[in-house]
Structure formats: C-alpha cells, structure tokens
Amino acid sequence: MATTPRWGMTIPFYDRSLADSQELIAELPALGYTDAWSAEVNGVDGFTPLALTAGWASGLRLGSAIVPVSTRGPGLLAMSAATLADLAPGRFVLGIGASSPAIVERWNAGEFVKPFARTRDTLRFLRKALAGEKVTEKYETFEVGGFKLERAPRTPPKIVLAALRPRMLRLAAEEADGAITNWLSPQDVRAVRAEIGPETELIARLFVCVSEDAERVRELGRRMLAGYLTVPVYAAFHDWLGRGEVLRPMHEAWAAGDRRAALKAIPDEVVDDLIVHGDAATCRARIREYVSNGLDTPVLAPIPGGETTITQAVRDLAPVEE
Numbered sequence: 001m002a003t004t005p006r007w008g009m010t011i012p013f014y015d016r017s018l019a020d021s022q023e024l025i026a027e028l029p030a031l032g033y034t035d036a037w038s039a040e041v042n043g044v045d046g047f048t049p050l051a052l053t054a055g056w057a058s059g060l061r062l063g064s065a066i067v068p069v070s071t072r073g074p075g076l077l078a079m080s081a082a083t084l085a086d087l088a089p090g091r092f093v094l095g096i097g098a099s100s101p102a103i104v105e106r107w108n109a110g111e112f113v114k115p116f117a118r119t120r121d122t123l124r125f126l127r128k129a130l131a132g133e134k135v136t137e138k139y140e141t142f143e144v145g146g147f148k149l150e151r152a153p154r155t156p157p158k159i160v161l162a163a164l165r166p167r168m169l170r171l172a173a174e175e176a177d178g179a180i181t182n183w184l185s186p187q188d189v190r191a192v193r194a195e196i197g198p199e200t201e202l203i204a205r206l207f208v209c210v211s212e213d214a215e216r217v218r219e220l221g222r223r224m225l226a227g228y229l230t231v232p233v234y235a236a237f238h239d240w241l242g243r244g245e246v247l248r249p250m251h252e253a254w255a256a257g258d259r260r261a262a263l264k265a266i267p268d269e270v271v272d273d274l275i276v277h278g279d280a281a282t283c284r285a286r287i288r289e290y291v292s293n294g295l296d297t298p299v300l301a302p303i304p305g306g307e308t309t310i311t312q313a314v315r316d317l318a319p320v321e322e
Contacts, residue, residue: 007319008035008063008299010205011049015310018044022056024311029059031318037063037095037205037299042107047080054087061091065180065205065299066162068099069122070115071108075147077122078129085130085153095180095203096122097162100231117141120171123159130156160203164237169195178203178296183228185273186289188241193294203297206290208276208283210313211306220305221271222263230254230262246270277306280316287317 009028012021028036036053040046046064053062062084067077077096084092098115105112121139128135132152135144160178163169169192172179178201181192193202207224209217228234229247238247246267253261276286287298302313 006034006061006297007032008037008061008203008297009033009314010065010299010301011036011038011053012044013310013314014302015304018049018052021049022052024314025053026056027315029057031315032320033060033318035061035063035297035299037065037203039065039205040067041103047084050084050092051087054084054091061093062088063093063160063203063299064095065203066095066097066099068104068108069096069119070099070104070110070112074122074125074129074142074144078126078147078149081126081130081157082149082151082153085155085157086151089153090155092157093160093177094126094157095160095162096126097180098168098233099162100233102231114141116167116171119161119168120175123161123171123176126159130159160201163196164233165240166195173197173200177201180204182206183225183234183237183274184241186286186293186295187273189290189293189295191241201296202294203299204290204295205299205301206276206287207274207301207303208287208313208317209303209306210280210283210308210316211277212279213306214272214277216305217275217277218268218271220303221275221277222266224303225266225271225274226250226254226259226263243270275303280308280313283317284320 011025012018038046038049046067050062081094098119101112104110118141121141129149134148136146137144158177160180161172161176163172163179169179173196179196180203182205211217249265250262253265276283290298300317302310304310
C-alpha cells in the first residue's frame with residue numbers, strides 16, 4: 001500500500017518537555033511525517049512548539065489542534081497566527097475551537113458562552129484580519145473596533161475548526177478550510193465525513209499505544225477515556241455516534257462520584273475502537289483504516305505505557321509502503 005499523502009505527529013511528545021523534543025522533532029521529515037500539530041490544554045501553549053518546529057524541521061506543515069477561541073482576545077489570536085504564518089509561509093494551519101467550560105472558565109477566568117457563535121464569529125474576524133483588512137465590526141459574541149495587523153502575513157494561513165457534531169462540522173465545511181476531530185473509530189469517520197462532504201479536509205488526532213499487552217493498554221485507555229467522554233461535548237459526540245447506551249453505565253457511575261465503577265463500566269470494545277494499539281505494523285494498518293474511511297490527515301499521538309518507548313514508537317509508526 002502506498003503511503004498516505006499526509007501523516008502527522010503530535011508535538012511535543014507525552015514523555016518529555018518541549019525543550020527535550022528538538023532532536024526527535026527534527027527527525028520527523030526524514031521518517032516520512034508531513035505534519036506536526038500542537039495542542040493547548042494545561043501543558044504547553046498552542047503556538048510556541050510550532051514556532052520552534054518551524055526552525056527545527058523546516059519541511060513540516062504546522063498546525064494547532066486546537067487553540068480555544070475564548071481564552072485570548074480576537075486581536076491577540078490574529079497576531080499569534082500572523083507570526084506563525086510569517087515563520088512558516090504556506091505551511092501553517094490555524095486550528096481553533098470552542099474548547100470546554102473547564103478550560104475556558106475554571107482555568108482561564110473566561111466565559112464559555114454561545115460556543116458555536118463565538119467560534120463562528122472568531123473565524124469570520126480572523127479571515128478579515130489575516131487578509132490585512134482593518135476590522136470594525138459588531139459580531140454576536142464580541143465587538144472589534146479598528147483592528148488592523150501591523151504586518152499581515154503574505155500568505156494568510158488556512159483556518160480549520162474543532163468540530164464534533166453536525167452543526168459545527170457544517171460550519172467547518174461552509175466557511176473554514178477543514179475540520180479537526182478526535183476520539184473516534186475508523187467507522188465513525190464515515191459519519192463525520194458525511195456531514196462535511198468530500199472536499200473538506202478532515203484531520204483527527206489518533207491516540208496510539210505500541211504494545212501487544214492489550215489488557216495493560218485497556219487499563220490505561222479507560223483512564224484516558226473517562227477523562228474525556230464525561231465532558232459534555234464529548235458525551236454528546238458519542239451519543240451522536242451511537243454509543244450513548246453502551247456508555248450510560250460509565251456516565252451514571254461518574255455522576256454518582258464513583259470513579260472506580262465508571263472506569264470499570266467502559267467496555268473493552270470501546271477502548272479498542274478509540275485507541276489504536278498492537279505492534280507497530282498492526283497500528284499502522286489500523287491508522288490506514290481511518291484513511292480508507294475518509295480521514296485526510298491522521299495526527300498520531302503516541303502514548304506511554306507500552307513496552308515500546310515513545311522515541312521508538314515515533315520511528316516505528318512512520319508511514320511505510322506495505
């Protein structure tokens with residue numbers, strides 16, 4: 001099988017700091033990776049790893065997956081995006097999204113209000129600002145008066161949206177340059193693709209554990225899944241995908257404060273659906289299932305816990321002809 005056109009990696013890596021990631025990031029292009037995508041939760045910010053990678057691995061496309069639209073003002077978000085677009089002309093993709101109440105309100109003292117509208121308004125503002133326009137406009141969720149970038153990028157970056165359900169997916173298809181999602185199975189890709197059509201780029205972060213110890217991976221996976229799938233937006237996403245009933249015991253135990261029972265209630269098949277695991281060849285084949293079902297850009301996130309180190313996993317998961 002020929003290599004897929006895009007094959008991304010999450011940076012920095014889960015087992016090391018950004019400062020300790022340079023050597024392995026610099027290897028990525030030679031290994032066959034085409035993309036490096038950051039994240040922004042409570043570790044590194046979404047932009048600094050990409051700014052450094054622009055110099056460490058000059059051939060990679062760089063993307064943020066994702067930067068929340070409610071933790072920065074619109075102007076600051078435009079300035080950060082313009083800086084990356086200047087450092088990596090034509091290679092930077094700005095991924096933005098609504099995020100969650102915990103990140104926006106509890107951790108950043110912001111307001112998680114009208115998340116769909118805030119994402120839409122930010123997208124529309126950024127389109128104008130990154131094109132070098134002076135923006136004076138009252139949007140539904142904020143107002144901007146006379147903002148203009150001092151130095152607009154020669155090549156405005158593409159903008160992609162974090163999208164989990166039909167309304168946001170359709171916005172990504174109609175007004176953005178792509179959609180980002182995660183925590184889905186290869187079969188789920190078809191449902192997502194059906195909402196955005198064949199022309200919109202679909203990007204997904206795939207959590208991968210290179211390990212043949214399935215029980216150990218499932219124990220690790222249950223802890224990860226409980227942390228995500230109990231967040232309302234992800235719970236709604238999996239309801240839409242058809243997992244509502246099978247995940248109901250987990251949600252009930254979690255709501256009752258019984259974390260141990262919640263973890264135990266996640267079936268093996270759900271973990272196996274949502275986390276790629278096995279030896280490296282099995283993992284690569286599974287990733288290609290996602291691609292065959294309509295995923296354009298798999299962004300791998302190797303997780304520790306298996307018998308293979310993260311460094312070796314990054315090397316072993318590189319795209320090869322099979």
